[in-house]
Amino acid sequence: EVQLVETGGSLVQPGKSLKLTCATSGFTFSNAWMHWVRQSPEKQLEWVAQIKAKSNNYATYYAESVKGRFTISRDDSKSSVYLQMNSLKEEDTAIYYCTPGPFAYWGQGTLVTVSS
């Protein structure tokens, strides 16, 4: 059974940093292209970032809205993917989900609230 467990979400002030973790099991993580997707309080889904597998040189891609502020990374030995979020803005407030491509499985998400 595929499991995805996102952690690390919290209330944080604008301008601060936060790191999210997604621990996975039940599939061959090392071969998977992993994504972070977020859902705003208005329920809009937004793709955030992707990291490809080692065979693709761990290539990374970002939505324009987070480019330069967020960094996606992975640890294949721990079957985990991470999202380092810097210079957070109020509009980054959302539930953050990790999902392996092609988006067939979703975790329960972790809530990030950016507010002063």
Add this chain to the structure above:
Amino acid sequence: DNVLPQSPTTMAASPGEKVTITCHASSSGIYMNWHQQKSGTSPKLWIYDTSKLASGVPDRFSGSGSGTSYSLTINTMETEDAATYYCQQCCSTPYTFGAGTKLELK
């Protein structure tokens, strides 16, 4: 460019009624995914590669489309189909989502 247009935004259907939701891609030559989300739960992949049903999805659902116009159809609405449906451009960045269609039971 951040959100794919979907229509309608909301709709209500009676059991047995046919339902069609449309989505417009920002470019042609793509595949479309559809995700179903019920209140308080995570999204679920429902249709992938434009027309393939995800595991466990009833065959009253179908997906179609080409170019920049795509659709999700429910042949006969059932109570359990009430949910929000999101389209999503697949297979290359950015994996843009639609604005969502909230389907309610009439």
